[in-house]
Amino acid sequence: MSYQKILHSPELIQLYQQGHLFKVLSKFADHINQEKYLGAGTHAASFRHKKGREVLKICTKKISYFQHFPLLEHSRDTHAQQFQKQIDICYPYLLPVKNILYEDNYVFIYTQKLCHRLSISKITREMVAKIFRMVHFLTERNLLLTDLAPNNFGLREKRKHHRIFLYDYHDLQPISVDGKQLRTNWWKGIIKNLTLYMSAIYCRQNIKKYEKIMENFNQEGYQIIKKERLLPPPYIKLLYYVSSHPQNVNEERFCQLLEKCVENFR
Numbered sequence: 205m206s207y208q209k210i211l212h213s214p215e216l217i218q219l220y221q222q223g224h225l226f227k228v229l230s231k232f233a234d235h236i237n238q239e240k241y242l243g244a245g246t247h248a249a250s251f252r253h254k255k256g257r258e259v260l261k262i263c264t265k266k267i268s269y270f271q272h273f274p275l276l277e278h279s280r281d282t283h284a285q286q287f288q289k290q291i292d293i294c295y296p297y298l299l300p301v302k303n304i305l306y307e308d309n310y311v312f313i314y315t316q317k318l319c320h321r322l323s324i325s326k327i328t329r330e331m332v333a334k335i336f337r338m339v340h341f342l343t344e345r346n347l348l349l350t351d352l353a354p355n356n357f358g359l360r361e362k363r364k365h366h367r368i369f370l371y372d373y374h375d376l377q378p379i380s381v382d383g384k385q386l387r388t389n390w391w392k393g394i395i396k397n398l399t400l401y402m403s404a405i406y407c408r409q410n411i412k413k414y415e416k417i418m419e420n421f422n423q424e425g426y427q428i429i430k431k432e433r434l435l436p437p438p439y440i441k442l443l444y445y446v447s448s449h450p451q452n453v454n455e456e457r458f459c460q461l462l463e464k465c466v467e468n469f470r
Contacts, residue, residue: 212244319358350393
């Protein structure tokens, strides 16, 4: 069997070619195969698990989390178990890691409950409000997830309602270390996707236009959005702040402006 055709992930394929995956792929041959394949990204591949009720993910240890959050000294946990606890703290915004099934120096395998992928055409005000609360929650705790695109969110049905969760969080990293921001433009990916969601509920006809503006968001882009007056004033204020201080966006002030946006949804 050629696992290169199954893994689809560039980093996993490289590990396979280097001979680092023989043990894990042999052990999980009944779970990691073409029949159960769901999808893949740069560092991970996903497979149906437990008759489709769960998802099994094999992931490299080159993801941002392992680069930025070293194993705590004297910890009784493995690095993957530490990752699981970090994710669990972020409930109900991040979809919990259900079980860690395997870990070595190169990869780990974990499971999640199966979600239905979010479609931007089906997004609601309640879902967008939760995404804003999630960004506030993470930023307040010095945690950054830049890729908040719709394909990283899933829906789980509970009591005839759909609850939204972020299920792909491999790029989790700190915003600042020792008081210094690791990236001065840390906010750009967040604002790009928040604007997409705001456009989807307030001015769907402008989604493509605003996506283009967000590719290189600056004061000029802010002025265009402000002039059209299609998005709520609290969000316009947030856009003004980040466009006015692109290299010096303060986390505390960012959270304050996010709070005003959340209040607007009530």
